[in-house]
Amino acid sequence: MIAALRKELLLQWRSRAQFLAVFVFGASSLLLFSFGIGPNAEVLRQFSAGFLWLGLLLSSTLTLAESFHDEMENRALEGLLLLPSDPRALYYGKAIANWLQLTLLGSALIPVMVVLYDAGTDRIVALLGIVALGAAGLSAPGTLYAAMTAQVRGKQTLLPLLLFPLIVPALLASVKATSLVILGDPMDSLRAWVVLLASFDAIYWALCGLLYGRVIED
């Protein structure tokens, strides 16, 4: 798996300009969402967590689909499978790399959210932790579905159609947990949402790793 992860990180580094473009896309989404709410600072702050995760979700479909571009260009993924490489190692290498990229993207979008939605918090470590957990919930099934749709026409449309319904529980938990960190947690329910999110992550990462081999083999 280390070899697969190294390769993924190297590929991501070579296409780092793409990351900047995706960040601009995510920041633009947050800006457009804020126009929909209007100048009411209290309402903006109330919806900030939801819009942060919507921005990250929309951006993730771009990065996840792109993560298979290099693999499919010269059928490089098939070449690795024939070496042979363990499909699970290939999956976890790519899923971890996607997770790191989405965590970085989510972390970069936090200051944009703070500025646009006046949603500052002093619990920044907790917020980053939730972004990391939520990104794990996006990247595990996202990597699997990106592999499934990588060779079909209209993959940019098909990937969100397949992915969005599956990640609703993780997305809901991420939004609630983020919201509690930003707006305060009078009922002390943050821990429950974080445990729920971590549980979905564990299920996604275990199941998707098992299914990946069947998805990418003939």
Next chain:
Amino acid sequence: MIWEVPCYAPACMTGLAINAEKLGRRYGRRWALADVTFRVPAGTVLMVSGPNGSGKSTLFRVLATAIRPDLGKVTVLGFDLIREREDVRKAVALLSHHSYLYETLTARENLVVVSQHLGVGTDGVGPLLARVGLGERGDDAVSTFSAGMRKRLSFARVLLQTPRLALLDEPYAQLDPEGFDLVDDVIRELKADGTTVLVATHQLERTSRLADNALRLEGGRLL
């Protein structure tokens, strides 16, 4: 009828490299391979010829386990193609129409990635690049390479695997005359090491000088 390659070289005494019985593979309704039965002794060079679309590449992709056969039973180096796929993959290398290369990585990085996935050291990468004539372009991205240079790098990828069965699909395509000689030398070296080599080619005269025997496909069937 079983099509069997006769061979009297010592390496042939070690057994069969390929034993295919009534092999079939279809794409949709069209059978790309139908009722293909043949045996290849280990350590021999077999030339596979046939017109475009005759099933040569499909045959190689089936033997390399890139795609599954729809019919028939095949053993490669004694391993069942379906049940013992991982063992087959450890012993077989495929030079495909697809280069299996990452465009954004350099030639050296592509071979290092392969080495790391194979779990072998990366010391051999430099000499191998020089061996295929890419010693001075090793640190250039593959996206800047010509078709012939990509073919040379794909060849290096195959050699890195040190296979017991090498499947070379159109190895001369896109290469210059020096590249042709490189392919000939590599095939001779592989054979000398006891590797079984299958060469799908339209360079019949050239390859027949290296091959122990030949097999011809037309319309997915053996002639």
